[in-house]
Amino acid sequence: MRDPGRLDHVALLRGINVGTAKRVPMVELRAAAEELGHERAATLLNSGNLVFSADRPLGAEDADALRAAVRERTGVDAELVVLGGDAFARIAAANPLRDGSREPKLLSVAFAQAGRPVVEEVPPASDLAPELMVVTGEAVYQWLPDGVLASRVPAAWWRSLAVPVTARNDATVRKIEALLASRRP
Helix, strand or coil: CCCCCCEEEEEEECCCCECCECCCCHHHHHHHHHHCCCEEEEEECCCCEEEEEECCCCCHHHHHHHHHHHHHHHCCCCCEEEEEHHHHHHHHHCCCCCCCCCCHHHEEEEEECCCCCCCCCCCCHHHHCCCEEEECCCEEEEECCCCHHHCCCCHHHHHHCCCCEEEEEHHHHHHHHHHHHHCCC
16 A cells, blocks of 8 residues: 555656566666665566655656666666656556557557657558557557557657657556556555
8 A cells, every 4th residue: 555645656667678688677676766765666577667656746857866776776778757656547548549449468658758748740640550649748659450560650750759758568558557556545
């Protein structure tokens, strides 16, 4: 159960533990968060999903501090996004492509750092079909019926975003939502 004086947050590290590169043990990720004074650090899966509590809302500077702490502990430098637990849950629930008929592993949410809006024009739908893409101020939602690796969205489009984003499939997003819900009083 969550301490009512503390706020849950979600940190999503980008591109770790994929293949043999950028290996980060989850115990080290939890320890990095705790070194910064965060409490009740919990990881989900082995792909850089961290839930923890803090005594105040966290922002971009706190994300930078966590990134530095992970780099110091592991030698791995990985971009990351930190969101308040309520913001994470709101963005996940707002997914306009989550309709129950789509396989959660083929539905993706790319989260942006809180307070740093995603503002970008979506590639033309005719260039993406059969994929679907919706860009909001806080996230990029995608339906990827042929899988992430076969996505028709050009890598250059992702690089053109003004803010770093990191994506999770909806199966993982739902697990993080459940972990956050289990921590509520």
